[in-house]
Amino acid sequence: MPDPIILLMGPTGAGKTELAIQAAETLPVELINVDSALVYQGLDIGAARPSAAELARAPHRLMGFRDPARPYSAADFRADALAEIEAISAAGRIPLLVGGTMLYFKALVEGLAPLPEADPAVRAEIAALAEREGWPAVHRELARVDPPSADRLKPTDGQRLQRALEVFRLTGRPLSAFHGEHDTAATPLGDGFFRFPGLDRPVLSLAVVPPRPELHRRIEHRFMAMLEAGLVEEVAALRRRGDLHAELPALKAVGYRQVWRYLEGDWDYPTMVEKGIIATRQLAKRQLTWLRKWPGVETYDNTRDEGRIACKERLAGVCKTVFS
16 A cells, blocks of 8 residues: 555644644654644744644644735645655655644645636736625625535635636636536545545544534633733734735634734624634534545544544554554
């Protein structure tokens, strides 16, 4: 069997990072970040960036390298992750991809539908429509030409609305048609490994998922800890740059979006805190929905000793098989 890759997934606040760091200290694995906020520079507190001591124990590839003024897409991640996977394998180690951005995991293992490249002129036309009438107007136009895509996108999701309408205007075909033609089927290989159409290596998918009440408790505790650690000051520093705005993907990340609106004067502090916690819970719910549909995922309750031990033993067993 070709060298595998291992995915370690889970909802935000589940404890993926600490488990991955412990694995990297004792096993021949190297970590690749799969968190869409952590790819950006300056998004540290609100993105739960591992501390300097933790990164010294286990460095993470694809972390903190992109300026937040430059959007980073799932296609960007796929290209970068494939290069890092090859480098890790060439060094005789196993890639362990850790995070909760399920769209990035999906783009990596399934590949991407063949879509036209971005067209600045068409994008400018759509942006002008949004400026005049708001993104809900773009959503209505998309609903007219591509109802399936409009159904899955929120009227406020400017980046994805723009891309979906751009694809239609460039090709005359809805984005949903391109996605419908794209093969995403996974094939079981045995022992929990699957072959996905976007990769030429076996994939083992693991997830750490605390019980829902414990996950909610962790989410609230972590958000409050981020505020105490200086999240508001971190976002204020980003605002002072002058070249960043609330519609950039980096600043739409959960936590950053709510604090930005607080600093804009849209909400008072208690409202911001409440909305930040609610938004984080909603993110976790979406991540869990993705995980329930993920082919062959093996789930562990890492709030229990036996769950943590079982997950570590699974990782160790894969490493032993590969290097035996």
